[in-house]
Amino acid sequence: MNEKNTLLPRQLGDTHIRLLRIYKVVIESGGFAASEIELNISRPAISAAISELESLLKMKLCHRGRSGFAITDQGEKVYQSTLQLLGNLENFRSEMNAINTDLVGELNIGITDNLVTNEQQRLTRSLSTLKLRAPEVVINIRMISPNAIEAAVLDGQLHFGVVPELRSLSGLTYSSLYQERSQLYCSEEHPLFDKNNEAISDSTLCEYDAVIPNYPQPIKIKHQQKKLKSTATSTDREGLAFLILTGRFLGFLPVHFAQQWVAQNRLCSIDSHNRYFDTHFFTITRKGARENLILEAYLEELEKTL
Known part of the structure; x- marks a missing residue:
């Protein structure tokens, strides 16, 4: 039998599926660096997995280096086949669940x-x-x-x-x-602590450092964030809380999430009647x-x- 027809083993195991899942995330993320967070593995491990898959398939799937990341023509076809395979696996699971009442x-x-x-x-x-x-x-x-x-x-x-x-x-x-309300907070060590019932101008807020999210948000929420003097960012809301609790930054947090520190008198909302937004x-x-x-x-x- 021609070698081209025997690149993969007769039975695909968990290891092969894992390599294809990693490859899918890398392609959809646009590179190794961007896929580290979602995959929760290091860049060298991601690179090794792609190299192993390329060796297994005996083809170049993507270019990476100083010139940047780019998928090859063969890599695009492998990606489309990977989507089909993973979709078929999920369909099989769903059909088995449907059979098993x-x-x-x-x-x-x-x-x-x-x-x-x-x-x-x-x-x-x-x-x-x-x-x-x-x-x-x-x-x-x-x-x-x-x-x-x-x-x-x-x-x-x-x-x-x-x-x-x-x-x-x-x-x-x-x-x-449901909807979730967020308000502007500072810690007990911040000069604006206990200003929750006082109106504070945009110009006053801009005198203080603030942390803002670097994940996508609706335009109406970004409008509130733009009023702050952004000198720090976070990929999630726990990171926002870390920096606000330092006493050096202002930042928006969900009311329910901040309540644990408000109850301890460690956080205080600022100009709560005006500095808030709702997330649906x-x-x-x-x-x-x-x-x-x-x-x-x-x-x-x-x-x-x-």
């Missing part, structure tokens, strides 16, 4: 950071009732960025996600979950996905929390 299998969920302290926490209650209803179901939660959640739901890695209102992708179904959160599922009894059962439990 005892609700045995996995529920894979993606959530953005620091939602657990929200008083409107419908996710916890619905997962609790699902576990009572289907004790054999294995629940897997990934804490990742909204963009990564959308991508993972679209390609079938996740069954369900929770994301803030940013955009509407045609391949996803969005359902309103949605659940997302993939349109046209195969029937999945576990997901349907969970969505039923989530609906009951209303």
